[in-house]
Amino acid sequence: MAGLTGHPVLEIGDKFEELQNNIINNNKNKEVIDKARLVVKGEENSNNNNNNQGGERDMAPPTSNSLHRSGSRPQLDLSKAAIQGNSEERDPTILLPNQSDDISHFALDIGGSLIKLVYFSRHEGQSIDDKRKKTVKEISNGSRRSYPILGGRLHFVKFETSKLNECLDFISSKQLHNGRIDSHYWNSEATNKENAVIKATGGGAYKFADLFKERLGVSIDKEDEMDCLVAGANFLLKAIRHEAFTHMEGHKEFVQIDHNDLFPYLLVNVGSGVSMIKVDGDGKFQRVSGTNVGGGTYWGLGRLLTKCNSFDELLELSQRGDNRTIDMLVGDIYGGMDYSKIGLSASTIASSFGKAISDKKELEDHRPEDISLSLLRMISYNIGQISYLNALRFGLKRIFFGGFFIRGHAYTMDTISFAVHFWSQGQAQAMFLRHEGFLGALGAFMSYEKLGLDDLMVHQLVERFPMGAPYTGGKIHGPPLGNLNEKISWMEKFVLKGTEITAPVPMAPPGTTGLGGFEVPSSKGGTLRSDASALNVGVLHLVPTLEVFPLLANPKMYEPNTIDLSDHCELEYWFTVLSEHLPDLVDKAVASEGGTGDAKRRGDAFARAFSAHLARLMEEPAAYGKLGLANLLELREECLREFQFLDAYRSIKQRENEVSLAVLPDLLMELDRMDEVW
Numbered sequence: 010m011a012g013l014t015g016h017p018v019l020e021i022g023d024k025f026e027e028l029q030n031n032i033i034n035n036n037k038n039k040e041v042i043d044k045a046r047l048v049v050k051g052e053e054n055s056n057n058n059n060n061n062q063g064g065e066r067d068m069a070p071p072t073s074n075s076l077h078r079s080g081s082r083p084q085l086d087l088s089k090a091a092i093q094g095n096s097e098e099r100d101p102t103i104l105l106p107n108q109s110d111d112i113s114h115f116a117l118d119i120g121g122s123l124i125k126l127v128y129f130s131r132h133e134g135q136s137i138d139d140k141r142k143k144t145v146k147e148i149s150n151g152s153r154r155s156y157p158i159l160g161g162r163l164h165f166v167k168f169e170t171s172k173l174n175e176c177l178d179f180i181s182s183k184q185l186h187n188g189r190i191d192s193h194y195w196n197s198e199a200t201n202k203e204n205a206v207i208k209a210t211g212g213g214a215y216k217f218a219d220l221f222k223e224r225l226g227v228s229i230d231k232e233d234e235m236d237c238l239v240a241g242a243n244f245l246l247k248a249i250r251h252e253a254f255t256h257m258e259g260h261k262e263f264v265q266i267d268h269n270d271l272f273p274y275l276l277v278n279v280g281s282g283v284s285m286i287k288v289d290g291d292g293k294f295q296r297v298s299g300t301n302v303g304g305g306t307y308w309g310l311g312r313l314l315t316k317c318n319s320f321d322e323l324l325e326l327s328q329r330g331d332n333r334t335i336d337m338l339v340g341d342i343y344g345g346m347d348y349s350k351i352g353l354s355a356s357t358i359a360s361s362f363g364k365a366i367s368d369k370k371e372l373e374d375h376r377p378e379d380i381s382l383s384l385l386r387m388i389s390y391n392i393g394q395i396s397y398l399n400a401l402r403f404g405l406k407r408i409f410f411g412g413f414f415i416r417g418h419a420y421t422m423d424t425i426s427f428a429v430h431f432w433s434q435g436q437a438q439a440m441f442l443r444h445e446g447f448l449g450a451l452g453a454f455m456s457y458e459k460l461g462l463d464d465l466m467v468h469q470l471v472e473r474f475p476m477g478a479p480y481t482g483g484k485i486h487g488p489p490l491g492n493l494n495e496k497i498s499w500m501e502k503f504v505l506k507g508t509e510i511t512a513p514v515p516m517a518p519p520g521t522t523g524l525g526g527f528e529v530p531s532s533k534g535g536t537l538r539s540d541a542s543a544l545n546v547g548v549l550h551l552v553p554t555l556e557v558f559p560l561l562a563n564p565k566m567y568e569p570n571t572i573d574l575s576d577h578c579e580l581e582y583w584f585t586v587l588s589e590h591l592p593d594l595v596d597k598a599v600a601s602e603g604g605t606g607d608a609k610r611r612g613d614a615f616a617r618a619f620s621a622h623l624a625r626l627m628e629e630p631a632a633y634g635k636l637g638l639a640n641l642l643e644l645r646e647e648c649l650r651e652f653q654f655l656d657a658y659r660s661i662k663q664r665e666n667e668v669s670l671a672v673l674p675d676l677l678m679e680l681d682r683m684d685e686v687w
């Protein structure tokens with residue numbers, strides 16, 4: 010933290026009001042605070058020029074909104090980032106000494122079906138006072154300067170486009186458009202929204218621009234959808250460890266991407282419609298194809314044919330479907346025989362929905378389950394096949410699939426993978442992205458000029474799952490669970506609901522019969538995890554200071570998890586250990602907080618939250634990405650922190666320290682008495 014200590018300082022917390030008064034009452038003083046950018050200038054009345062030298066850094070007029078404004082773009086400056094205070098501390102504060110902007114970004118991708126929102130927040134649980142205290146002070150060229158401390162999180166949320174109002178309410182409730190998360194304590198009277206500009210992509214950025222202005226008073230800065238998709242995909246593939254995975258015959262395997270060997274690849278975004286983009290580098294791409302048979306087709310046609318009320322209901326129906334009742338198979342045409350000469354087994358689908366004609370049945374004679382499955386397979390297979398043909402056109406071996414049609418759904422991914430594998434004869438590979446639907450929104454988010462996010466390395470982003478993640482029906486949007494008490498009551502409420510907590514996920518592998526023939530997908534429970542909780546993405550914590558051990562031979566490929574829980578025996582073993590140890594840990598955590606009634610209540614809530622995570626991961630070990638023992642232990646710590654247990658072992662440490670201190674004098678005397686022997 011060079012240059013951060015030992016200088017006279019200007020305490021923003023203490024001096025803020027004083028400075029403000031100076032501005033209002035004594036403009037001669039030339040102290041100008043750019044509230045939005047939190048830069049203190051012209052201190053000590055020494056310099057009145059405007060050239061960004063000496064004591065004057067920036068003469069932007071005071072403004073009360075920290076969102077992106079024309080001419081004053083916020084930036085996340087990660088240079089010289091360091092841990093504040095004791096680096097031994099768990100979850101230490103990150104200082105961004107060169108960061109002078111107060112950041113509160115959010116960006117939107119407003120698509121034909123869904124709105125995707127990505128927003129940045131500072132670390133929770135810091136009180137306003139804490140934040141004021143935690144400023145970094147520096148003297149440079151004789152001027153004193155204070156910086157706010159950043160370190161924060163990226164959150165991912167989605168809404169149906171038809172329910173745009175929910176999205177607007179969410180933005181309002183979190184005051185994202187006022188930059189409240191980060192700047193309300195500086196700008197409590199923030200009112201000037203006139204120039205506030207937010208980044209958005211997707212067709213809705215055009216279609217709903219007026220509505221945003223009307224409802225939130227913000228203008229939309231429109232970013233190109235393809236640019237954003239590519240920027241989002243490149244960022245994820247480079248910065249997130251184990252973002253991509255393959256999914257074949259029910260088996261999910263995470264892929265570690267070599268940054269030096271990422272390009273070229275084919276990006277297929279399966280949203281309402283489908284775009285296929287050949288990506289050659291950062292900002293270097295070409296949209297080479299597309300198809301209008303995409304996610305919107307499945308949901309739209311499926312709704313008409315089955316009368317389903319939601320996308321999830323339709324997907325859930327497919328779990329119980331049997332497409333052989335409606336699809337015409339090769340065997341139906343060839344009297345039960347394979348057509349082996351051209352490589353088709355009897356169970357290969359010769360014609361999707363073909364039997365709907367030959368059987369001369371009416372719509373009501375078909376089971377909605379079978380219709381849904383047949384439709385899902387038809388569309389997924391078609392997308393896989395067209396994608397491969399485009400990969401072939403350009404000699405691409407890797408195809409990454411994004412977009413919310415995928416929905417982390419095993420059967421959809423297996424079908425796409427099968428099509429790619431089958432038609433390429435194993436030469437091309439289909440891969441999926443955990444943040445599947447958020448590519449565009451992330452790209453828009455990163456288009457705020459130079460956030461510095463693209464410079465982050467794999468190990469500098471840590472993904473964490475909040476306590477609500479394992480719960481079916483747990484709302485991840487809506488009014489935020491602001492305080493601890495709300496969190497605890499929320500836990501208690503869900504415990505009352507009992508069985509709903511661990512609703513099964515549709516991850517059972519579909520049976521395949523080789524050459525293109527799919528049997529009925531077997532499903533463990535028939536319930537699809539609710540859309541709200543099934544995002545399968547956590548909150549990304551930006552920890553820009555994390556550095557890997559410098560002596561590692563290949564830091565980029567370093568895998569800190571030495572115990573891989575994709576091995577089922579390891580998984581069972583560690584789950585048993587952690588579950589059995591839980592009551593003891595709760596006792597210790599409660600004792601560490603004085604054993605009060607409040608601590609007990611928090612302890613119960615922690616135990617419930619962590620048990621729910623364990624249950625969720627037992628059902629689907631890869632639900633939160635690649636799982637190693639270190640992740641599981643970190644998850645447990647995160648749960649403890651969520652219920653404000655900062656160190657469960659505190660009382661033990663205290664006891665041991667006291668005992669050690671009691672014997673220390675004797676020990677020292679004993680040492681003193683000893684003869685020096687060299």
Ligand SMILES: Nc1ncnc2c1ncn2[C@@H]1O[C@H](COP(=O)(O)OP(=O)(O)O)[C@@H](O)[C@H]1O
Nearest residue numbers: 120121122123280281304305308320412413414
């Ligand atoms: N809750 C949902 N409501 C509607 N569609 C959904 C939902 N979840 C997944 N989908 C699927 O995702 C598709 C939209 O994907 P997305 O990537 O968001 O595209 P778009 O940008 O066109 O909205 C829908 O057409 C549908 O197939």
Ligand SMILES: CC(C)(COP(=O)(O)O)[C@@H](O)C(=O)NCCC(=O)O
Nearest residue numbers: 120121280281282283284299300301
């Ligand atoms: C027009 C779109 C880019 C809009 O994106 P979306 O909202 O579907 O994600 C997309 O629907 C698309 O690429 N449709 C396919 C059009 C075609 O190439 O035939």
